[in-house]
Amino acid sequence: MRLDHYANRVTWSLEDGEHVGLRAEFPSLSWLAFTPEAALAGIRQMTAKAAADMQASSETIPEPLPDNRYSGEFKVHIPPQLHRTPALQAAEQGISLNRWASAKPAGCGIRQSVCAVCAAAHIGRGWVGVGHGSALSGSRPGS
Secondary structure, three states, X not given: OOHHHOOEEEEEXXXXXXXXXXXXXXXXXXXXXXXXXXXXXXXXXXXXXXXXXXXXXXXXXXXXXHHOOOOOOOOOOOOHHXXXXXXXXXXXXXXXXXXXXXXHXXXXXXXXXXXXXXXXXXXXXXXXXXXOOOOOOOOOOOO
């Protein structure tokens, strides 16, 4: 396994006043630094050490998420009242519900309370999807 295949993310931490380096495969680890480059270097070093420690103690090292193959399908269960609105909108636009839903994460233009796809994709993270605010730009609901 190559440690340089992990999903890296560097973002600004308002609370800490520094950049924070993260790796999705190691959710309990982070690295604070004054520059984005130093935050990335720090989290890479930290996860390399964590992976070595895990290997030494015969623990399973997480597989890099970017190395996964994705089918392009996922199933979301939503309440019937949330299913109705996108089904009606898809019918009004003359497209399938699948086509309607697949366009939403790329640029949803409807309220999050109505868009079950965007809400389900971001559940538990406090982030909202593109079109509602961008997780990449650090927008949060209500900001």
